[in-house]
Amino acid sequence: MRQKKDKYQIEYAEKLISWFKNAPLYNTETHKIYSKKSDKCEEVYEKVPAPCPTFVRFADEINVAVHSLEIWKEKYPEFAEAYLKAQLYQEEWLMNAAGLGFYNSSMSISALKANHGWVEKSDNKNRLNDELKQVLVRFVNNEDIRQEKQRKIKDNQGESNEEDNGAHTGDFCTIDDTKIPN
Numbered sequence: 004m005r006q007k008k009d010k011y012q013i014e015y016a017e018k019l020i021s022w023f024k025n026a027p028l029y030n031t032e033t034h035k036i037y038s039k040k041s042d043k044c045e046e047v048y049e050k051v052p053a054p055c056p057t058f059v060r061f062a063d064e065i066n067v068a069v070h071s072l073e074i075w076k077e078k079y080p081e082f083a084e085a086y087l088k089a090q091l092y093q094e095e096w097l098m099n100a101a102g103l104g105f106y107n108s109s110m111s112i113s114a115l116k117a118n119h120g121w122v123e124k125s126d127n128k129n130r131l132n133d134e135l136k137q138v139l140v141r142f143v144n145n146e147d148i149r150q151e152k153q154r155k156i157k158d159n160q161g162e163s164n165e166e167d168n169g170a171h172t173g174d175f176c177t178i179d180d181t182k183i184p185n
Contacts, residue, residue, distance in 0.1 A: 010067055011075050016085035019061060019072075023092035026056035028100050052105040055114075056093055094119045 029050040036047050054060065062069040075082040094115060101111035115121040 009074075009078075010071065011079060011082070013081065015065060015075070016079070016081045018065065019082070019085045019089050020092070022061045022064065023056045023089040023096065026092070026096055027053045028096070028103060029053050029105055050105075052100065055100070055106075056096055058089070061089075090119065 030053050032049050032051050034047050034049060035044045037043075038045050058072055059069050062072055072082075072086070076086045077083070097106070097111045097115055097119075100106045101108045112121070
């Protein structure tokens with residue numbers, strides 16, 4: 004079985020960001036309309052919704068299969084970063100297009116939920132004892148923990164709140180919900 008050649012080019016990462024970042028919200032169309040009052044044809048400009056920037060459209064633009072983008076995302080770190088930025092620009096585009104009335108807000112909300120992880124605040128999975136709780140998680144390395152322990156010993160502040168979360172990283176995770184901004 005013959006293997007397909009990887010068509011990836013390093014400039015695709017930059018092109019991907021640009022494709023989503025610079026996607027227009029609308030296009031302007033001109034129409035000629037006859038005015039009985041002036042007995043002349045007048046040009047009328049109309050804003051029409053532009054197509055939503057999608058990864059399918061980008062793949063078509065650079066003439067590759069959309070599956071190639073998924074492969075490149077896994078294979079090339081610069082493309083993975085560009086892909087993430089493109090998703091954020093697409094999320095912003097959907098919010099703006101709906102907010103300006105170019106797209107149905109219900110459809111845009113559904114797209115944001117399906118593709119960008121949006122959830123309703125009333126979703127039960129986000130509730131803990133009928134109250135939403137925020138927790139700020141800060142990952143630190145072993146050196147940071149050592150310095151923090153030394154500082155606490157000097158300050159005589161008692162036990163630390165570190166918890167071993169190193170099953171996968173070998174580092175610790177501290178949780179401090181007192182520093183969450185309002």
